[in-house]
Structures are given as C-alpha cells and as structure tokens.
C-alpha cells in the first residue's frame with residue numbers, strides 16, 4: 001500500500017522534512033499548513049520540490065471550525081475556504097482535511113452540519129478538490145467517527161468523504177468494528193498514530209504523546225484490518241504529534257516512521273516480509289578495549305583468554321558459554337575513545353534470513369568484512385549504533401566467527417585462575433540516543449522479533465532513567481534499553497553507561513571469589529540492607545550474606561534474583577546475576593541504589 005506521512009511528525013524546516021521523507025522511501029506527504037506558513041518556499045516551489053523528490057501531496061490540513069455555524073459565520077468560513085482552495089491549487093493538492101468543529105459558536109445540529117459541509121464540498125469540487133471530514137476526539141458536538149460518517153452520508157456529495165484517524169477513534173475507546181459499515185470509497189483518508197496508554201486529557205495526550213504504530217499501547221493493526229475490509233485503497237498516512245520526535249534527527253525519525261508502517265502492514269496481514277528469525281542466544285559481546293583495565297577485570301571475573309585473532313588486535317575471552325571479544329583496534333577514529341561495547345553477536349538459526357528481515361525493515365546493513373572475524377558475518381547497526389552480528393557459532397552448516405581465532409596457550413598462572421561459575425551472558429544493557437527511545441523498542445520487536453516489556457522510569461539522583469527490556473520468548477536473549485534523562489555533567493559519560501550481565505550458577509560463591517581477588521565491585525550502602533530486611537522476610541543467614549557480600553536482591557511472582565555490579569571501565573561495567581526459580585526481571589527495584597553508587601564513584 002502507498003505510504004504517506006504528515007510533515008508535522010518531523011523536526012526541522014519544510015524543506016528538511018520533505019527531503020528526509022523522500023530519502024526514507026515514503027510515497028507521499030500530508031502538508032501541515034503551519035509548515036507551509038513558516039516556509040520561505042512558495043506553494044509552487046513546494047509542489048515542484050515534492051515532484052522532484054517523487055512524492056505526492058496526499059492531503060492539505062487542517063481546515064477547522066466549518067460545520068453547523070449560524071448563517072453570518074458561514075459566509076466567513078466559505079471566504080476562508082476559497083483562499084485555502086487557491087493555495088491548494090498552487091500546491092497541486094486535491095484533498096483537504098476538515099476536522100470537526102471545536103468552536104463555541106457551533107450548534108448541535110446534524111442537519112445543519114450536513115448542509116454546510118455539502119456547500120463546502122460543492123465549492124471545493126469547483127476547484128477539483130475533495131473534502132475529508134474527521135471527528136476530533138474533543139470535537140464540540142462531533143467527536144466519534146460514526147457520528148462524522150452519519151453527517152457525511154446525510155450531506156451526500158461526491159466530493160465529501162470521511163477521514164479516519166486511529167488516535168481519535170481508539171483514544172476514546174470507540175469500537176472500531178463499525179468502520180466496516182462505511183463504504184471504502186467514502187473513506188477519503190486514513191491517518192495512523194499510536195500512543196502510550198495514559199490517563200490524561202485527550203487533547204494533551206494527542207498533541208504531545210502520539211507515537212508511531214507499534215510504539216504505544218493502541219491496537220492500530222486491529223483498526224487497520226477493519227478499514228481494509230471496507231475496500232479502502234488510499235494511503236496509510238502517519239500523523240504523529242510528539243514532543244520528543246520534534247527534537248530528534250529528521251532523517252532517522254523518517255526511517256523509524258516508515259519502519260512502523262512496514263511492520264503495521266505485516267501485522268494486518270498485508271505483506272509477506274521474510275518472517276522474523278528470533279535470536280537464540282548471545283554469541284559474544286565485543287568491547288573496544290584500550291589499556292589493561294578490561295583484561296584485568298575479565299581475569300578477576302574468572303575469564304580466560306582463549307584465542308587471538310590471526311590478523312587483527314582482537315582477543316577472545318571465555319568462561320562457560322560467555323564469550324567476550326576485546327578489540328584494541330577500535331579507537332577514537334571509530335568513535336570508541338574509551339572502553340565501550342561496540343558489537344553484539346547474536347546466535348541465529350539462519351544468519352542470512354536474519355539479515356534479510358533486517359534489510360526489509362530498513363536497518364542499516366554493515367559491510368560484511370567489518371566483522372571481528374574474517375568469516376563473512378551479516379551485520380546491521382542498531383539504533384544506538386551498536387553493531388549486531390548474526391552468527392551461527394561452531395555449526396557445521398555455517399562458517400564460524402571463532403574459526404579466525406588461534407587458540408592461546410593458557411599460561412600456568414591463568415590456568416590456576418579458576419573460573420568463577422559464570423555460565424553465559426544473561427543480558428546486555430544499551431543506552432539509547434536521547435530522542436530515539438521509542439524507535440529502539442520498535443526496532444528490536446520488528447527486526448528481531450523480540451518482545452518489549454513494560455517501560456519503566458527509575459530514579460537517578462540527577463534525573464531519571466527510562467528503561468525498557470526486550471526479550472525472546474524463552475529469555476535466552478534479553479536486552480535492556482535505557483535512556484538517561486539527567487543533569488548534564490552529572491558524572492563522566494554518565495548518560496552513556498552500558499553493561500553486560502553475566503549469569504552465575506552460584507552468585508554467593510562468585511561474589512566471595514571476586515572479593516578475595518580484590519575485584520573492583522560497586523559498594524552498596526548499609527541502608528539498603530536495613531530496608532531489604534523490612535521489605536522481605538528473608539532468611540537471616542541469607543540477609544547477612546547479602547549485606548556482607550554487597551549483593552542486591554529482588555523477587556517477582558515466580559522467583560528471586562541476586563545480583564552485583566563491578567566498577568565502570570570507560571563506558572562499561574559488568575553485572576553478575578543469578579536467576580532463581582524463573583525470575584524474569586532485571587532487578588529494576590534496585591536501580592536507584594545502583595545509580596547513586598555509580599554517581600558517587602565517578603564524582
């Protein structure tokens with residue numbers, strides 16, 4: 001289906017928006033009148049520019065406060081309309097959005113509304129223009145789609161139809177099934193937006209919190225299915241008002257927007273994208289490593305250096321099934337001036353299919369030979385620029401990235417450094433770009449088929465940490481996506497911390513071992529343990545052990561969670577976790593204590 005977007009969705013000037021919309025791959029645009037009013041470009045120039053960009057102008061909007069007004073106001077409305085029809089002719093736009101009136105002058109009179117809309121449609125038709133009448137959720141007398149449709153039907157003019165807007169319909173809790181009673185050819189336009197579920201004034205909710213389909217809590221795909229059953233064959237068009245998107249990078253928001261429509265079409269059963277290939281585990285985490293701090297920390301954590309790349313300054317460190325790749329060939333020129341997480345290897349049963357899916361959903365594909373290994377690896381860039389490699393480690397049907405590492409002779413000293421009970425990488429926490437948090441959860445859901453969990457806001461001493469986990473159904477791949485909204489300068493790289501969580505089969509033993517070896521662990525204040533005792537009826541022996549070893553504790557409906565953190569090296573720290581009895585979370589309740597301890601150490 002054709003895909004369109006309202007210019008109001010994006011940041012920037014009209015020219016910047018049109019360029020980004022075309023570059024992302026949209027077919028058309030809705031020109032939001034304010035963008036035109038503020039632009040130095042004449043309507044003719046906008047028409048030519050959109051044509052150059054191979055975009056159609058699908059809608060001009062909004063025209064307000066038309067219907068059911070007293071006679072004296074009607075003349076003024078029609079005069080205003082004629083002026084706008086003239087602008088539309090210069091633009092080459094032939095569909096005008098009229099939203100239901102919010103004016104105190106509007107009368108509660110459907111017959112009058114129909115009569116006046118019919119008159120407007122007649123005037124429009126004389127210019128080759130059609131009118132799409134939309135019910136605003138906060139319209140004065142008309143605020144539901146079925147009411148708007150009744151008026152359109154009553155007006156009965158070929159140049160008058162209705163515009164459906166998923167936000168206005170779903171925000172009011174209107175059942176979308178009734179859409180199927182509208183003939184498809186009378187649905188002149190379809191605007192799509194999602195929103196997080198919030199209890200607030202609907203106008204404020206609409207103006208500030210709309211997001212792209214799949215990023216909020218409304219069933220936009222379900223609504224689309226009803227619309228498509230009517231035979232509607234116009235564009236799918238995004239109309240999103242969002243305070244954060246208005247500040248974000250124009251080009252990447254446009255790509256995020258188009259990705260949401262591609263995923264929505266799939267959810268409504270209208271395309272056959274390659275199916276998601278859900279990753280089955282972490283193959284490795286790759287860290288840009290300068291200096292000796294990370295090798296020292298990995299040694300203290302019980303990792304052994306097991307491989308050296310045959311041609312690059314890259315080392316493989318292993319413990320159990322946890323593999324960490326240290327790359328000292330990445331430096332300031334590649335955006336890694338300090339130790340940082342550069343890439344994640346994801347195990348997938350079909351790396352080429354994973355990459356094909358990612359490409360279809362507009363993920364930036366990386367050159368195959370950037371990989372740590374020389375074995376060709378399919379890779380894409382995640383929204384925070386972390387590189388995601390699709391791997392099939394040591395499987396006979398696929399070249400393994402591990403084949404490019406030469407086994408290290410493990411020194412007797414290293415061999416005596418017994419492993420610390422680490423079994424595998426449990427999760428990886430990535431800091432997202434400030435204005436692209438919603439993009440990230442849609443990316444991981446659509447591209448990798450991971451399931452987004454609830455979005456949390458956690459207290460940081462200098463602001464807030466927004467956090468949302470995504471995971472595979474069996475929990476073998478878990479990512480925590482974070483964005484720190486904190487006072488600038490409140491900790492070096494404070495807003496950019498990343499971490500790798502390693503699972504231990506016996507975290508108490510691991511913690512004792514780390515303490516004996518003097519590993520740099522994050523100190524947890526005594527007050528935390530006093531509160532823990534009050535909140536949970538823990539076995540006194542366990543409580544003493546937690547306090548003694550600086551372990552954090554959490555529980556959910558199924559099980560319990562013990563964890564601890566190392567000090568931060570560059571942007572990265574490690575977490576050791578033990579999930580007991582099927583605990584599913586990430587210890588979010590303890591994040592404020594952890595963040596305070598980290599800020600205290602870095603100040």
Ligand code: MG
Pocket residue numbers: 134165191239
């Ligand atoms: Mg709308």
Ligand code: MG
Pocket residue numbers: 427429480499501575586
């Ligand atoms: Mg964690």
